[in-house]
Every structure is written in structure tokens, then in C-alpha cells.
Amino acid sequence: MQESQWIREWAPLVADDKTDGGSQTLARGLRALEIVGTAESSMTVARLGEELDIHRSMAYRLVKTLELHGFIDRHASGELTLGVKLATLARSVAKTLQEAAAPELADLAARFEMTAFLATYDGDSVVTLSSSEPQNVETTVAKRPGSRHSIDRGAPGKVVRSQLDPARFPPQSFEFSQDEVIPGVASIAVPLAISGNSPAALAVIFLPQPIDREEIASALAEAAARIRRALGR
Amino acid sequence: MQESQWIREWAPLVADDKTDGGSQTLARGLRALEIVGTAESSMTVARLGEELDIHRSMAYRLVKTLELHGFIDRHASGELTLGVKLATLARSVAKTLQEAAAPELADLAARFEMTAFLATYDGDSVVTLSSSEPQNVETTVAKRPGSRHSIDRGAPGKVVRSQLDPARFPPQSFEFSQDEVIPGVASIAVPLAISGNSPAALAVIFLPQPIDREEIASALAEAAARIRRALGR
DNA sequence: GGTTGTGTCTCTATAATTGAAACAGTATTC
């Protein structure tokens, strides 16, 4: 199988109206999931219809099917939320990522005596997927999986932004930040393209100390390459 | 002229063709996600077609749309895996659950000086979603979010089993276990129906001590009711 | 009361789906 056979062209980050060859109904259902998941106020069938620019009856049918498969929960009040099935499915992809990244994270943590972590983005925030703290070290910086902060700050945020919008944020080989997220804490991050349209970053976080940024950055890049290889990309 | 009426004999799909009123195409796409997520060996477009009992061309179109929206990743080798988008969406539902359960968990932990936690199931294991440890107590039992063990052991496992298979495991008002998961550790659990088809359990875990099981169980049940109310069910 | 807004169902034209066939590569044979 040849990679060039598969033409990948995702210029837009969101709003994929062009249903070239794919299924339109499926696309609408998936967009419904995204809308329900990222809704700030309470989402309902009627509002979903407006959001998707389709009839209420159509939105109703989509929700019906999504609920039947456990992807959406409908509360007694009529409010829509994402179903627990999504959490179950996500456990699968999270496990795959973690298994591929775990040895590299542990290696980085032990080698530089820093906390290493893998992060992706969701909406406009950076989310930590998994992390590894160094052993036998007096003080470390904890980076809990699931924790998130604005995409505007920190080295991982810069990396993610450069993947999302290369024009405005030219990609660098690595990014460095200090005192941007937490005062007195610095981090170095490199890009990790684990998926075509889901940017991610591999990074270390540490208390300020004399370090060789290039050395750490190249180690991160090598680890990122190994992770990507372990994932079969 | 050739009579090319392609005979549509809907094969005896076990129980998956319950598309009453909903969208059939969407249902197929969602089933594709489940199949890819729970595939033991490597999944491919052709195999997905066989699994869904549809033509390769149709499976290809489904995958195309699913990939365009980030729900599926296609590796260079042609292997299909769930996309990172699912992980980010799942974070939303997890956050909702945690926000609703956090105050109740903290209250239970403080009141009984035990670690309280919320668990659901995935496959055949019990997964801890969130937990709260008591403050100002010398020794507690830690229950990390994300940790899992077999559904066959422990009070939360019993509760989940009774929700999954009420015939074989008659539901009780509460369940108790000791030395089943970790020697010297006991737990009490009650059911928490947060979603129609996703059972969950609210529980406390503690070191053996003289306690009033019924008192704890009723407190758990009341907390579960409040959580369910907070979720709008 | 009336009004506005839900969610839900039935109906029908039409648009989108879908199966087949064909093409193009690749892996796996002989």
C-alpha cells in the first residue's frame, strides 16, 4: 500500500462542508456530536437543528439514532449531553496512545529528571493525555492527565498553535516557555503528529535550572519519532 | 436488457437493525466506530465492510467521512484506529460527571473518613472515574482515576454486574466486599444510573473497622440520588 | 384565554445513498 494513494487535504480546521464522496448523513451526525460536546449552554433538539441548519424533525432523527447507540444522553429536561459510550470508546484510543508513549515518557523523565508528558488540544485549550514523573528526585512538577490550560500559553500551546495555523505561527523545531502557565515553571515541547488533524505535543516541564535546550529538544524529537513509529504512522 | 435488480435480502442481522425512525446511515457509521474500537486484530476497510455486511465501496465512504471528522485515523499501512477526536470529546462527558459528583464525593469522604469514588465499566473491567480522599486522616486507601480491575471482584463490580445482567445477578440496595480486590481492604457500593445503557457505581473504600453498613449504604444512596438530580435525570 | 415553544409522527418528492463494475496499485503466489 502506498501512502501517496491517499490524498490528504484538510485545509480548514473546522466546518467541513464539502462531503466529497463521503456520507452526508453521517457527517451531520458527527457534527452533531461535536456541537453537543462543545456546547457552552444547554443543548436541545431544536437548538441543534438551528446549529446544523436543518429541520427540527431531522435533528430529532439524528439524536434518536445517536441516543440509541449510546453516543448521546437525553435528560428528562430535554437537555442533550454526550453519552458515556464515548468515554468507553475513548478509553481504547487513550490506551493505545499511552502504551506507545509510556516507555518514551519514562525514559525522558529518568534521563533529564523532569516530568515528561504528552498533550493534545481540545477547543482552545491544551489537554494533558499522559505523563511520567522522575523517580528518586526531591522535587518535581506534577502534570496530571486531564489537566488543561489555555492554548495561548506554554510551550506545548505554542507547538499546537503552530500545527493548527502554520501561517500565523511558523513551526519551530522546538518551543520553550517559562512563567507562562505557572510562575517559576518552564517547559520545552516538540510537535508530535499522531494524527492528521489532531495536533499533539511531547514535552518536559521543570523548575528553572541550567540546562541545554537543544540537547533536550533533540531528545524529545527522537522520542516523538519513536512514538510515531510505534503507532504505525 | 439485463434485469439487474440487485436483490436486497436483509440478512438475519442479529439485533442491530433496530433503526426505527432513525437514520440508517448514521447507525452504520456509529457501528463502524464501535467495531474499530473493539477490534482485537488490525482493522481495515475491507474487513470493516465484511463486519458491517456492506460493500467495500460503502465501507470506504463511511471511513472517509469518519476520518474527515477526526473520529478515525488511517495509518500508512491501511490500518484503522479510533481518532484522537474521540478522546477530546470524551473529556467533555468525563468533566460533566466529575463536576456533578465532586461535592458529593468530598462530602462522603469527610463524613465517613473514607475514600469515596465513582466507577463505571469498560469491557469486563471496572474503571474509576473520579475519587475523593478524606483530609486530616492518618491512613487512607488511594483510588486513582483511571485505575481498573476485573468486574468479577469488589463491591462496585457486583453493582455493575447486577445492572448489566439483572437476571443472573439480582440487584441489591447495596453491595459489600472485603479482601476481594486488595487484601485487607473493604468497600461498599450502590448503583448510580447516570445513563440508560451505561451502568455506574458510587462507593467508598476503607480499611476494616467497626462500621454500620446500612448507615453508609443509605448515605451513598442519597448521594447517588443527588448526583443523578444534578445531572438532570 | 392566547401564544410560543417544544418534541414527535406521518407523508411524499426528491435527493442522496448504494451496489456493481471497473481501474489502479500492491502483495503474493507460481
Next chain:
DNA sequence: GAATACTGTTTCAATTATAGAGACACAACC
């Protein structure tokens, strides 16, 4: 190395499933 047997991919026509409109019941709100 040619031939075979797989993939993934695209095109096309037949027709099926879809999607919009409308109507209904029920709440909430003024």
C-alpha cells in the same frame, strides 16, 4: 518475472432512504 489475488478508489445508474413540510399533543410563559 508474469500471473494471480488481494487491496483501495472512483464512476454510474437505480432506487432507496432521506429530509422537509406540515400537523399534532403537550408545556411553559405572558
